[in-house]
Amino acid sequence: MKRQGIELLKGDAWSHRNDINEYYEIKPRIFDRIEELKNEGTSKEEIVSKLGVETRLSEDLIKFLA
Secondary structure, three states: OOOOOOOOOOOOOOHHHOOOOOOOOOOHHHHHHHHHHHHOOOOHHHHHHHHHHHHOOOHHHHHHHO
8 A cells, every 4th residue: 555655544434425314405495485485575584584594594595595
């Protein structure tokens, strides 16, 4: 391994998959609700507020989706 320049480092064995539990599915109904509110003329701030209560998703995630 030395010839190929490979070094073994002590550390996290999952280093390439640290995010393994950080993904989850956004249900299609949430996107439908965002579109419904947009079509009603609801402001982005109101959408974030309403969906925050309805879905309990974070405000930052709702802003990103909207």
